Amino acid sequence: MTDAAADVPGEDEEPKKKSSKLPLIIGVVLALVGGGGGFYAAFSGLLPFGGGGDHTAPADGHGDTAAAGAHDPHAADDHGAPLPDANVAFIEMPQMIISMGPSSDMHHLRFLASLEVPPSHMAEVESLKPRVVDVLNNYLRALHPSDIEAPGALIRIRSQMLRRVQLVAGEDRVRDLLIMEFVLN
Known part of the structure; x- marks a missing residue:
């Protein structure tokens, strides 16, 4: 056979297609x-x-x-982000230590929070502080260790506590609950 016959593909072989880029x-x-x-x-x-x-x-x-x-003393550092409301007051709650029960590897929860309130309602909320501490203490004691360890648990716990505090103090009197300390040991 000659070289020319070897270059021609046979009937069994298909010519290789060149892929387009x-x-x-x-x-x-x-x-x-x-x-x-x-x-x-x-x-x-x-x-x-x-x-x-x-x-x-x-x-x-x-x-x-x-x-x-x-x-400019009113210029924001982060280009157009709104400045926080300066018309607020904060009420610090006492530190709470909650026992987690014998079935848990974690023995205690140390919790500290502040309440964000309008200055006009600060005295009213301050007078309700024992009730607020009571509702927070009861809620935290009712938590199971699995409730705390779940993903996104702190956000859910915070929203539940804020709702309970707003029920006690009044929805328009408490704007936010700020968690300062949430330590399990």
Whole structure:
């Protein structure tokens, strides 16, 4: 047989198809364009989140926004984030130590919290402090170790305690319950 006959594929053999890289190239280009467009939209402020395009030059025209923010006492460091409400008061609750029972590997829970209240209702909530301590103590003693160890347990426990405190003190009198200490040992 000659070499020419060896190069021609036989009836049994199929010629190998060359795969096209065009879909891969189009996908990469579209990903880059989409990523760049998304970055621009977020950074320029077209979307409600992102780097924020609120950067304004000061009136003197020098463009030094860091120096301009240093003179403004109300300027926020995190570009457009709302400042927390300064019209609040905090009532510190006494530290509680709750025994977790004999069936638990954890023996005690040490808990400390503060209540966020409007200043106009501070005296009223302060007078109800023994009832608030009682409702928190009863709730924490009713918890099982599995309730504390579950994922997202602290968020759920905090919301349950806040709801109970609002029932005792009044919903408009207590805005939030801030957990300062939650230690199992």
